[in-house]
Amino acid sequence: MPVIVQKYGGTSVADAERIRAVARRVVGAREAGNDVVVVVSAMGRTTDELMVMAREIAALPTPRELDLLLTAGERIAMSLLSIAINDMGVPAASYTGSQAGIITDTRHGRARIIDIRPGRIREALEAGNVVIVAGFQGVSTAYDVTTLGRGGSDTTAVALAAALGAEFCEIYTDVPGVFTADPRIEPEARKLHAVSYEEMLELAASGARVLQLRSVEYARGNGVMLHVRSSFGDEDGTWVREADERMEKAIVSGVAHADNEAKVTVIGVPDRPGVAATIFRALADEGVSVDMIVQNVSHDGRTDVSFTSPKDDLPRIAGVMDRVAEEVGAEGHAADDGIAKVSLVGAGIRSDPGVAAAMFAALAEEGINIEMISTSSIRVSCVIRAEHAERAVRAIHARFNLAGEAGRRVHSPGAESADPGAEAAP
Amino acid sequence: MPVIVQKYGGTSVADAERIRAVARRVVGAREAGNDVVVVVSAMGRTTDELMVMAREIAALPTPRELDLLLTAGERIAMSLLSIAINDMGVPAASYTGSQAGIITDTRHGRARIIDIRPGRIREALEAGNVVIVAGFQGVSTAYDVTTLGRGGSDTTAVALAAALGAEFCEIYTDVPGVFTADPRIEPEARKLHAVSYEEMLELAASGARVLQLRSVEYARGNGVMLHVRSSFGDEDGTWVREADERMEKAIVSGVAHADNEAKVTVIGVPDRPGVAATIFRALADEGVSVDMIVQNVSHDGRTDVSFTSPKDDLPRIAGVMDRVAEEVGAEGHAADDGIAKVSLVGAGIRSDPGVAAAMFAALAEEGINIEMISTSSIRVSCVIRAEHAERAVRAIHARFNLAGEAGRRVHSPGAESADPGAEAAP
Numbered sequence: 001m002p003v004i005v006q007k008y009g010g011t012s013v014a015d016a017e018r019i020r021a022v023a024r025r026v027v028g029a030r031e032a033g034n035d036v037v038v039v040v041s042a043m044g045r046t047t048d049e050l051m052v053m054a055r056e057i058a059a060l061p062t063p064r065e066l067d068l069l070l071t072a073g074e075r076i077a078m079s080l081l082s083i084a085i086n087d088m089g090v091p092a093a094s095y096t097g098s099q100a101g102i103i104t105d106t107r108h109g110r111a112r113i114i115d116i117r118p119g120r121i122r123e124a125l126e127a128g129n130v131v132i133v134a135g136f137q138g139v140s141t142a143y144d145v146t147t148l149g150r151g152g153s154d155t156t157a158v159a160l161a162a163a164l165g166a167e168f169c170e171i172y173t174d175v176p177g178v179f180t181a182d183p184r185i186e187p188e189a190r191k192l193h194a195v196s197y198e199e200m201l202e203l204a205a206s207g208a209r210v211l212q213l214r215s216v217e218y219a220r221g222n223g224v225m226l227h228v229r230s231s232f233g234d235e236d237g238t239w240v241r242e243a244d245e246r247m248e249k250a251i252v253s254g255v256a257h258a259d260n261e262a263k264v265t266v267i268g269v270p271d272r273p274g275v276a277a278t279i280f281r282a283l284a285d286e287g288v289s290v291d292m293i294v295q296n297v298s299h300d301g302r303t304d305v306s307f308t309s310p311k312d313d314l315p316r317i318a319g320v321m322d323r324v325a326e327e328v329g330a331e332g333h334a335a336d337d338g339i340a341k342v343s344l345v346g347a348g349i350r351s352d353p354g355v356a357a358a359m360f361a362a363l364a365e366e367g368i369n370i371e372m373i374s375t376s377s378i379r380v381s382c383v384i385r386a387e388h389a390e391r392a393v394r395a396i397h398a399r400f401n402l403a404g405e406a407g408r409r410v411h412s413p414g415a416e417s418a419d420p421g422a423e424a425a426p
Numbered sequence: 427m428p429v430i431v432q433k434y435g436g437t438s439v440a441d442a443e444r445i446r447a448v449a450r451r452v453v454g455a456r457e458a459g460n461d462v463v464v465v466v467s468a469m470g471r472t473t474d475e476l477m478v479m480a481r482e483i484a485a486l487p488t489p490r491e492l493d494l495l496l497t498a499g500e501r502i503a504m505s506l507l508s509i510a511i512n513d514m515g516v517p518a519a520s521y522t523g524s525q526a527g528i529i530t531d532t533r534h535g536r537a538r539i540i541d542i543r544p545g546r547i548r549e550a551l552e553a554g555n556v557v558i559v560a561g562f563q564g565v566s567t568a569y570d571v572t573t574l575g576r577g578g579s580d581t582t583a584v585a586l587a588a589a590l591g592a593e594f595c596e597i598y599t600d601v602p603g604v605f606t607a608d609p610r611i612e613p614e615a616r617k618l619h620a621v622s623y624e625e626m627l628e629l630a631a632s633g634a635r636v637l638q639l640r641s642v643e644y645a646r647g648n649g650v651m652l653h654v655r656s657s658f659g660d661e662d663g664t665w666v667r668e669a670d671e672r673m674e675k676a677i678v679s680g681v682a683h684a685d686n687e688a689k690v691t692v693i694g695v696p697d698r699p700g701v702a703a704t705i706f707r708a709l710a711d712e713g714v715s716v717d718m719i720v721q722n723v724s725h726d727g728r729t730d731v732s733f734t735s736p737k738d739d740l741p742r743i744a745g746v747m748d749r750v751a752e753e754v755g756a757e758g759h760a761a762d763d764g765i766a767k768v769s770l771v772g773a774g775i776r777s778d779p780g781v782a783a784a785m786f787a788a789l790a791e792e793g794i795n796i797e798m799i800s801t802s803s804i805r806v807s808c809v810i811r812a813e814h815a816e817r818a819v820r821a822i823h824a825r826f827n828l829a830g831e832a833g834r835r836v837h838s839p840g841a842e843s844a845d846p847g848a849e850a851a852p
Contacts, residue, residue: 016482050502056442057506058513065512065520069505072498076476079495080483086491087484094491099569120569143525143546 003125003166004029007039007135007157011174012231013077014044022172022231023084026130030090035125037164039135039157040081042073047136063108067137067147071097074134074153082132092130095120097137097145102156104138104146110287111146113138113155113218116163133160151212158215162222169224171211172231177238178203178210180254180402185390188403192253193236196243199253199345200226202379205291206343207258216240243347251348251355255396257389259340261291262314263372265306266321268331271298275328276305282324288313292341292374292381302331306372308383311337339371340389343381344396350377362399368392429551429592430455433465433561433583437600438657439503440470448598448657449510452556456516461551463590465561465583466507468499473562489534493563493573497522500560500579508558518556521546523563523571528582530564530572536713537564537572539581539644542589559586577638584641588648595650597637598657603664604629604636606680606828611816614829618679619662622669625679625771626652628805631717632769633684642666669773677774677781681822683815685766687717688740689798691732692747694757697724701754702731708750714739718767718800718807728757732798734809737763765797766815769807770822776803788825794818 006026013019022038029036041047050069054061061069078094085092101117124131135153140146148155154171161169178200181189195203197220204213210228219226219240229237269275276295283290291308309317314335321333342363349355359380363370368391372383384392397403432452439445448464455462467473476495480487487495504520511518527543550557561579566572574581580597587595604626607615621629623646630639636654645652645666655663695701702721709716717734735743740761747759768789775781785806789796794817798809810818823829 016479019483053442053502053506054509057445057510060513061509062512062518065505065508065518068520068522069502069509072501072505075498075501076479076495079491079498080479082491083480083487083495084483086488087486092488092491094494096494 001033001035003035003037003164004168004170005037005039005157005161005164005166006170006172007153008041008081008231009153009171009173010041010044010046010077012172013040013081016080018231019043019077019080019084023081023088025172025231026081026085026092027088027090030130037121037125037131037133037160037166038081039133039153039160040074040077041135041153043077043080046073046076064144067108068145070147071134071137071145074136078132078134085130085132090130091128092132093124094132094134095124096134097156098139100133100160102133102138102159104140104148106140106142106144106146107287108144108146110149111138111140112214113148113159114141116159118160118163121160121164148214149212151209151215154212154215155218158218158222158224158226161224162218166224169219169226171226171228173210173228174230174232175210176230176233176235177228178208178240178254181393181397182257185257185393186255186397186403188397190403192238194239194241195253196347197240198243198378199347200240202343202345202376203254203256206256206345206379206381207260207341208254208256211240251352252344252346252400252402254345254402255393255400256343256345257340257393258343259386259389260311261308261339261341262311262335262337263306263308263339263383264314264317264321264333264335265304266325266328266330266333267304268302269305270329271301271303278328279305279324280307282320283309283317286316286320288317288320292372292383294372294374308339308341308372338386339383340386340392341381341383342389342392342396343379344400345379347378349380356380358399359396362395363392366391366395368395427459427461429461429463429590430594430596431463431465431583431587431590431592432596432598433579434467434507434657435579435597435599436467436470436472438598439466439507442506444657445469445503445506445510448507449514451598451657452507452511453514453516456556463547463551463557463559463586463592464507465559465579465586466500466503467561467579469503469506472499472502490570493534494571496573497560497563497571500562504558504560511556511558516556517554518558519550520558520560521550522560523582524565526559526586528559528564528585530566530574532566532568532570532572533713534570534572536575537566538640539564539574539585540567542585544586544589547586547590574640575638577635577641580638580641581644584644584648584650584652587650588644592650595645595652597652597654599636599654600656600658601636602656602659602661603654604634604666604680607819607823608634608683611683611819612681612823612829614823615680616829618664620665620667621679622773623666624669624804625773626666628769628771628802629680629682632682632771632805632807633686633767634680634682637666677778678770678772678826678828680771680828681819681826682769682771683766683819684769685812685815686737687734687765687767688737688761688763689732689734689765689809690740690743690747690759690761691730692751692754692756692759693730694728695731696755697727697729704754705731705750706733708746709735709743712742712746714743714746718798718809720798720800734765734767734798764812765809766812766818767807767809768815768818768822769805770826771805773804775806782806784825785822788821789818792817792821794821
């Protein structure tokens with residue numbers, strides 16, 4: 001039988017009624033003649049609540065113990081879902097990450113999957129069961145329970161889909177798919193029918209929260225097709241897959257924004273070789289992830305180096321910076337958590353230099369100042385004041401006509417649409 | 427270093443503040459020069475809440491999945507306690523039942539420990555850690571997660587104490603020890619300094635909830651000394667250990683009562699060999715535990731057979747009885763859940779036939795009718811109407827002068843106290 005993997009997020013299993021709705025969907029997929037493996041997140045805000053309990057006990061909870069604590073959430077969700085499916089007369093069995101053979105490295109709180117040993121899952125499928133697997137968790141090479149970081153259940157699902165040779169991996173969530181912008185900010189935002197892995201990677205890295213970045217990397221690396229869709233309806237969602245010719249024609253896929261980053265500036269850095277290496281080596285050693293980096297033109301042999309990082313990392317960054325600023329002879333450092341990042345993503349950006357310029361113009365017309373710029377071949381990101389973020393998203397969305405029927409074909413403003421009547425997405 | 431095992435019940439770890447208090451106590455035991463292994467129950471009413479969630483999903487949750495669900499409670503408690511101890515600067519590591527090598531049979535919901543493989547625990551102790559172990563749970567020979575039934579954490583603690591050769595096993599709970607009666611019912615009830623394993627077994631079987639019956643059996647079988655005490659103070663509690671001479675002198679240790687049982691009567695049973703065997707074989711096959719059994723004198727070749735069982739088992743019993751009553755040619759069956767059981771326990775009962783008579787007299791003087799009687803060598807139990815239970819406990823407690831200084835030495839009324847000035851307990 002063909003294997004399909006379905007992943008359900010926390011809002012999809014938030015209470016008994018929703019768990020039963022998910023169970024009905026799973027039973028439907030099973031009765032349609034598939035072997036079904038279901039990966040499930042913790043119910044609702046369980047993980048956050050467990051984190052609050054840990055922080056009530058200790059400001060810095062022991063990472064190994066924190067992972068044991070947080071994995072309770074998926075354990076509860078998986079067993080309840082399995083109970084619901086069994087209650088509908090379809091045999092189901094649930095497995096923790098460890099039982100499912102999700103082997104990770106030993107980095108507690110942000111472990112990476114290094115192997116999948118799906119022997120027990122295969123046996124359970126062969127015995128006729130629907131298999132439920134706890135997302136977000138695994139067991140390390142040191143036999144300790146680990147977690148994969150926020151959104152890690154997506155990666156669990158993709159990794160199992162790859163290991164089991166699944167037809168595709170369905171990611172059920174509380175939104176209908178991937179949109180040209182966050183519909184809560186831009187009501188005109190349009191659901192995309194398909195995006196390439198590369199575009200999805202840039203969107204995820206730029207603040208689109210619908211998929212964990214690493215899960216998209218894993219899917220691309222293993223050729224797993226993803227279908228991101230809503231658990232509250234039956235419509236198709238957004239496919240994430242290899243780019244094809246029709247996709248490539250689209251210049252811009254969407255606008256993403258992120259407000260969970262802060263800007264850190266190292267002030268008055270001596271402008272000599274090796275300084276940047278020292279700063280960013282020290283951050284990497286502490287496990288701080290750095291997104292954008294900008295170095296100003298130097299004056300009088302000194303310059304400023306700015307970078308963006310998750311706000312959550314600010315306490316750790318402050319510790320590193322106190323040490324490193326002195327080491328490299330900088331004048332000081334400052335953090336600014338009042339920023340937002342707005343990004344334009346599209347496979348066609350690489351071939352159209354006008355896109356970045358048009359984006360900057362859209363912001364300028366709104367009187368929004370750009371503090372940092374960073375680009376990849378399929379993305380342009382600008383750091384602006386946080387309070388302008390929503391206005392910026394709407395301005396860029398309108399400028400590139402992303403809401404239009406042929407939105408994805410429209411292109412840096414000023415150019416003619418090559419084929420305005422064609423379908424926007426393949 | 428000597429190993430001590432401490433077990434903390436749910437009320438002892440009900441919130442962050444109490445978890446920190448437990449952590450301080452554990453750290454104290456560690457700093458006193460012991461290797462400390464801590465077994466912990468789920469916080470407060472977590473297990474009950476998880477059970478409610480399961481029943482919202484399905485009337486009869488799949489046993490395997492239910493065990494996975496319920497074990498989340500101890501997982502949360504153990505990791506939070508470990509976080510608290512680490513936060514006090516003492517290294518601690520927590521382990522699930524499976525990780526701790528608690529091997530059980532495959533009876534989900536009421537598994538029995540069949541082996542302890544404490545290799546990981548020993549390694550963690552040798553590495554200088556306080557070790558926290560989730561109570562109530564294990565892993566079956568089929569590699570599935572199992573639970574040990576209500577109060578199973580006591581058994582986890584005793585089994586680990588036996589496997590690790592611990593000096594003794596401390597059972598921390600929300601009461602100061604084992605009393606001559608439930609102090610909520612009899613304010614004059616007195617804490618016992620020590621009871622024998624046999625007395626504790628009878629007390630536990632008779633409704634004293636301070637220790638799980640099986641944990642006492644395990645302790646007796648392995649010679650593990652128990653110390654039942656309060657986690658909210660520092661006073662000594664009650665020791666449970668081998669009977670010694672001074673204990674034996676005491677005739678009556680205490681009065682216990684239970685209101686969680688129901689009486690089932692099979693009516694008009696043909697009075698011929700094999701009928702009782704058929705009835706109780708069928709109940710055993712369904713895993714129904716039966717406590718007292720009474721068969722009336724027969725009239726006209728027919729008799730009534732009554733037994734008591736946990737009220738929770740009534741739905742299953744009804745199913746069995748529908749089938750069995752027909753099979754044995756009985757006229758019918760009836761259940762009565764309005765009963766209570768009152769028991770008098772004491773090592774000296776076996777040598778003093780007047781004890782039972784004095785107990786029946788105490789009930790008669792209160793006008794309380796006795797519906798069933800059952801005795802062992804150190805216990806006399808009476809089934810009465812539930813509404814009379816508290817009055818019965820007080821009447822028996824007074825009759826045997828259990829509140830008195832020499833309470834345990836006083837004996838069937840009418841006899842002279844041999845040594846009224848001596849300490850009641852060793």
